[in-house]
Amino acid sequence: MTDILFDVNLQQIPEEFLTGDWCVADRVLNRNAPDSSLALATRFSIRPGTVQVQAPELQDSGQWTMERDSLLNRPYLELRMLQEETRALITRLRRSTDGLQSQLNLYFQSGMEIQLARPC
Numbered sequence: 001m002t003d004i005l006f007d008v009n010l011q012q013i014p015e016e017f018l019t020g021d022w023c024v025a026d027r028v029l030n031r032n033a034p035d036s037s038l039a040l041a042t043r044f045s046i047r048p049g050t051v052q053v054q055a056p057e058l059q060d061s062g063q064w065t066m067e068r069d070s071l072l073n074r075p076y077l078e079l080r081m082l083q084e085e086t087r088a089l090i091t092r093l094r095r096s097t098d099g100l101q102s103q104l105n106l107y108f109q110s111g112m113e114i115q116l117a118r119p120c
Contacts, residue, residue, distance in 0.1 A: 003096035003097065003098070003100070003101050004096065004097075005094035005095060005096055005101060005102070005103060006094060006095060006096075006097070007092065007093070007094055008093040008094065008095055010074060010075055010090060010091075010092075010093065011073045011074075011075075013066070013075050013090065013093060015048070015066050017093060017095065017099075017102070018046055018066065018077070018104070019046050019047055019048060020045075020046060020102075020118055021043065021044070021045050021046075021118060021119075021120060022043065022044040022045075022046065022102075022104065022116035022117065022118050022120075023042065023043055023116065023117055023118065023120035024041055024042050024043065024044070024114055024115070024116060025103070025115045025116065025117040026114070026115040027039075027112070027113065027114050027115070028112065028113040029112055030108070030110040030111040030112040031111075033084075033110060036083065036084055037053050037055055037058055037059075037060035037081060037083050037084070038053060038060075038079075038081070038084065038086065038108070038112070038114075039112060040055035040056065040058060041053045041054065041055045041114070042054055042055055042056065043120065044116060046064065049063055049064070049065075050062070050063055050064070051063065051064045051079060051081070053081065060081045060082055060083050061081065061082060062079060062080045062081035062082055063079075063080045064077055064078060064079050064080070065077075065078045066078075066090075067087075074089060074090075075089075075090045076088065076089055076090065077090065077106065086108055086109055086110065087108070087109050088106040088107060088108045088109070088114075089106070089107045089108075090104065090105070090106060091105045091106070091107050091113075092104070092105040093105070100119065101117075101118065101119065102116075102117070102118050103115060103116070103117050104116040104117075
């Protein structure tokens with residue numbers, strides 16, 4: 001049975017809510033780099049300070065930090081991968097009350113949108 005997911009206040013997201021193994025549940029691709037590791041990703045593994053991206057026949061890894069803009073305190077993920085560096089606005093985070101199920105929506109600088117889910 002699927003738990004009900006609740007929206008998390010984006011201005012108060014702790015970094016630990018982002019860590020864990022995520023599957024790509026949905027994606028809207030951009031036209032700039034449809035063959036990049038992020039555009040082809042099927043799984044993200046986010047650990048404190050490090051991120052691994054898995055895609056068919058492709059893997060990429062790097063570092064991440066969560067930054068906030070100074071005006072509205074919106075959270076961004078700064079990704080420094082081996083193949084690219086980019087920034088993604090966290091547009092929505094939903095979690096179950098026990099924290100075992102989550103959905104994370106990211107909007108990248110390139111215009112690509114990804115919805116991540118866990119568990120996979």
